[in-house]
Amino acid sequence: xxxxxxxxxxxxxxxxxxxxxxxxxxxxxxxxxxxxxxxxxxxxxxxxxxxxxxxxxxxxxxxxxxxxxxxxxxxxxxxxxxxxxxxxxxxxxxxxxxxxxxxxxxxxxxxxxxxxxxxxxxxxxxxxxxxxxxxxxxxxxxxxxxxxxxxxxxxxxxxxxxxxxxxxxxxxxxxxxxxxxxxxxxxxxxxxxxxxxxxxxxxxxxxxxxxxxxxxxxxxxxxxxxxxxxxxxxxxxxxxxxxxxxxxxxxxxxxxxxxxxxxxxxxxxxxxxxxxxxxxxxxxxxxxxxxxxxxxxxxxxxxxxxxxxxx
Amino acid sequence: xxxxxxxxxxxxxxxxxxxxxxxxxxxxxxxxxxxxxxxxxxxxxxxxxxxxxxxxxxxxxxxxxxxxxxxxxxxxxxxxxxxxxxxxxxxxxxxxxxxxxxxxxxxxxxxxxxxxxxxxxxxxxxxxxxxxxxxxxxxxxxxxxxxxxxxxxxxxxxxxxxxxxxxxxxxxxxxxxxxxxxxxxxxxxxxxxxxxx
Numbered sequence: 317x318x319x320x321x322x323x324x325x326x327x328x329x330x331x332x333x334x335x336x337x338x339x340x341x342x343x344x345x346x347x348x349x350x351x352x353x354x355x356x357x358x359x360x361x362x363x364x365x366x367x368x369x370x371x372x373x374x375x376x377x378x379x380x381x382x383x384x385x386x387x388x389x390x391x392x393x394x395x396x397x398x399x400x401x402x403x404x405x406x407x408x409x410x411x412x413x414x415x416x417x418x419x420x421x422x423x424x425x426x427x428x429x430x431x432x433x434x435x436x437x438x439x440x441x442x443x444x445x446x447x448x449x450x451x452x453x454x455x456x457x458x459x460x461x462x463x464x465x466x467x468x469x470x471x472x473x474x475x476x477x478x479x480x481x482x483x484x485x486x487x488x489x490x491x492x493x494x495x496x497x498x499x500x501x502x503x504x505x506x507x508x509x510x511x512x513x514x515x516x517x518x519x520x521x522x523x524x525x526x527x528x529x530x531x532x533x534x535x536x537x538x539x540x541x542x543x544x545x546x547x548x549x550x551x552x553x554x555x556x557x558x559x560x561x562x563x564x565x566x567x568x569x570x571x572x573x574x575x576x577x578x579x580x581x582x583x584x585x586x587x588x589x590x591x592x593x594x595x596x597x598x599x600x601x602x603x604x605x606x607x608x609x610x611x612x613x614x615x616x617x618x619x620x621x622x623x624x625x626x627x
Numbered sequence: 628x629x630x631x632x633x634x635x636x637x638x639x640x641x642x643x644x645x646x647x648x649x650x651x652x653x654x655x656x657x658x659x660x661x662x663x664x665x666x667x668x669x670x671x672x673x674x675x676x677x678x679x680x681x682x683x684x685x686x687x688x689x690x691x692x693x694x695x696x697x698x699x700x701x702x703x704x705x706x707x708x709x710x711x712x713x714x715x716x717x718x719x720x721x722x723x724x725x726x727x728x729x730x731x732x733x734x735x736x737x738x739x740x741x742x743x744x745x746x747x748x749x750x751x752x753x754x755x756x757x758x759x760x761x762x763x764x765x766x767x768x769x770x771x772x773x774x775x776x777x778x779x780x781x782x783x784x785x786x787x788x789x790x791x792x793x794x795x796x797x798x799x800x801x802x803x804x805x806x807x808x809x810x811x812x813x814x815x816x817x818x819x820x821x822x823x824x
Contacts, residue, residue, distance in 0.1 A: 432658040439655045439694055463694055463730040470657040470696040478659075550701040553741060557697045557734070 318380070323351040327361030329570070329603050335368055337595040347372050347379040349406070354384040359487030359505035360603045362398045363426055366485060367507045369405040371598060374509075381406035396487060397425030423450060423502065424469075426487035435473045438486060439466050454490050454500050455608040461565075465502075465606075468561050471554040472506050472602055478554075479545070480510025480599055497584050497607055504604040512599055513538050513573040520545045531574030532592045539571060539578050558604075567606040573599070582607075655694040662702025669707060673720045682808075683720040684821050690726025700734040705742045712744070712805050721805050723818050724748035724758065732758075745804045747818045755819045757806060764789055768797045769817065772807055776823075777816040 321338045324331040339347065349369065365381075372379040381402060383390050393399050394412050403411055427438055443466060451457035451465060469486070476484035486506045493501050510516075514534035521543055522529040537543040539559070544552035559580055562569045570579035570587060577591040584607070656662065669685065676683045687704065689695065704724065711720045727735065727750045739746065739759035747769075748758045757769050767787045775782060780795040787794065802809035808816045 432660050435658050436655065436661070439657050443655060443693060460730045464733070466655070466694040467657075467696045467730075467734060470655075470694065471698065474658055474696075474698060550705055550738065550741065553697055553701065553737065557737060 317345045318348050319345040320348045320350050323349060323354050323365070325353050325355045327351070327354050327357035327365065329358075329360045329364070331361050332364035332368070332601070333572075333594065335364070336597045339368055339372065340595050342372065342375075344377075346377040348382065349379055350382045352382050352385045354389055355386060357389065357393065357396075357398075358491065358503045359396070359426065359489055360503065360507075360601070362393065362396060363485045363487050363505045363507045364601065366398070366401050366405060366426070367509055367597075367599070367601070369402065370509055373405055378407050379405070381408045383408060383411065395422050395425075396489065397422075397427065401426055401428065401485065423447070423490055424486065424488040426485050428483060428485055429473050429476045429506075429508075430483040432474070432477055435470055435477065438473055439470050442466050442469065450490065451502070455502060455606065457609065464561060468558055468604070469504065471558050472504070472604065475554065475600070475602070476506065476508045476510070479513070479516045480508035481516075482508050482510030482599065484508030484510070484599070493607075499610075500608040502604075502606045504602075504606070506602040506604075507599065509599040513571070516545050517543060520547075530576070530592075532576035532578070532590060535571060535573055535576050535578040536590075562604055562606065565606050565609070567604060570603045572597070572601040572603075654691060656692050656699040656703070657694055657696045659698045659702050662699035662706075665699075665703050666707050669703075670710070670717070673718060683718065684818065685720050685722050686822070687722060687724045688726045689724065689728070689731050692726075692731065695731050695734050697734045697737055701738045701741075704735055704746070705738040705744060708744045708746055708805070709742060712803075721808065721818055721821075722746055723822065727751060745801070745806050747806045749819070755817075764793065764797050765801060768794060769801055769806060772798070772801075772815055772817040773819055775817075776820040777810075777814050779812075779814045783815075 319342050321335055324334060349365065369379050369381065383393070390412055399411050402408065424438065424442060427434065429435060448459055448462040451462045457465065473486050484507050488502060488504045490500055490502050493499060512531065514531045517534050517537060521537060525533050539555055542552035542556045559569060563580060566582055568579065568582050568585050570577055572594065575592065575594045575596050577594060579587050579589055581587045581589055656665070673683050673685060708722060710716060711722070724746050725748070727748055729751070732750065736758060743760065745757050745759040745761050745765070747755060749755050755773055757766055767789065768783050771783050771786045772778060780791060780798055783798060784791045784794040789797065798807060798815045799809065801807045802815060806818060808818070808821065810816065
């Protein structure tokens with residue numbers, strides 16, 4: 317038997333949550349992920365689809381993937397490196413061959429992160445490409461901001477190596493959120509299928525939380541209080557610095573792990589600072605959205621929003 | 628306190644150390660393993676220097692570094708300063724950070740504040756200053772010593788208006804934090820002044 321999971325037309329973080337809720341029903345059946353009607357996709361949606369496919373594949377049945385019917389969407393998925401990564405996970409009917417020779421507008425293709433060398437690779441790719449120019453032209457970032465963007469990406473990608481004990485992916489692209497925000501945004505997605513925040517912190521920290529120990533308390537401990545499994549007093553600062561930088565740029569950061577999601581939510585977004593009882597999914601899924609600065613905006617970016625709750 | 632002796636400046640170009648310490652060559656200083664490799668390289672150079680002289684001034688030059696993340700800053704700057712600040716330090720090394728640009732300052736300041744460290748640094752367009760969470764008196768004493776080069780507490784008191792006991796205490800604290808050198812004759816010397824000797 318094959319169970320069909322239909323991908324919504326807009327493949328983003330909401331679609332990912334909907335898909336993994338549906339995937340919970342797959343059981344021993346083979347999954348067919350039907351993405352034929354996808355019209356738009358961001359890095360979180362694409363990387364999420366890869367993560368879902370990998371989880372299903374690890375469950376014993378290689379999933380099938382129907383690529384979007386719209387040729388421009390398939391072309392975009394190819395340029396983003398999604399198709400290349402998907403070929404190792406899904407069974408696909410005649411996946412498109414990559415076409416060379418055209419300068420890509422992709423900020424960072426979906427890239428597998430398995431080691432610290434991969435993090436170096438990502439930072440080198442970003443800095444060898446036109447990152448400063450792209451971020452300056454499209455998001456009105458200064459040169460120092462562009463370097464800060466690389467720092468942020470380095471820290472968030474290292475999170476996979478340091479805490480997940482499993483490989484993951486990172487991808488970045490710039491979109492024009494004309495209706496939603498009236499500005500362009502950079503969408504950064506970093507995901508892994510590792511042990512998750514609860515698993516990472518369990519041995520060192522679960523005891524003092526007692527019955528309260530859960531995905532949400534683990535996320536709070538790491539995200540709000542900088543708690544880490546490492547005893548080194550210099551550790552645990554990465555997430556704090558990422559939050560600080562995202563907040564200063566008026567952006568959003570959300571981390572989903574297990575059955576919970578925690579977020580610093582800017583004024584322009586309507587997400588909840590904490591969500592619980594979500595469909596379980598392994599590892600951690602990080603979404604960062606950085607809006608363009610208003611061309612004459614002072615350092616500090618957009619108005620502050622709602623931070624994840626302190627308990 | 629340290630006896631009179633000539634300081635041997637040891638300029639450590641972080642890019643060069645980086646290239647020698649690990650196989651892959653990057654001018655972007657990111658990730659903890661990279662930071663650890665660089666720190667290990669610096670410690671080895673200091674150990675070699677200290678075979679000949681017992682006091683070493685190490686310059687950490689960031690002028691060719693593009694991206695520096697928090698993890699790498701923690702491993703290189705914070706852990707190096709912590710190691711040579713403790714009572715069990717492996718040698719008499721002092722550190723001056725040089726070539727800091729705007730984009731380096733944030734990660735370095737963050738790790739310094741986190742560990743309560745106070746290095747002397749030369750910042751692009753601003754000259755030498757104390758980085759980290761220094762209070763008003765510490766900055767005043769250090770800044771005065773920077774202008775005087777080498778002086779005893781009364782000279783610092785005279786120029787800062789800080790009472791003598793307090794000035795002595797602040798200078799001694801700065802010496803413990805390894806941002807000034809305390810000599811046996813009761814004088815103190817700022818690290819940038821040593822660079823000019």
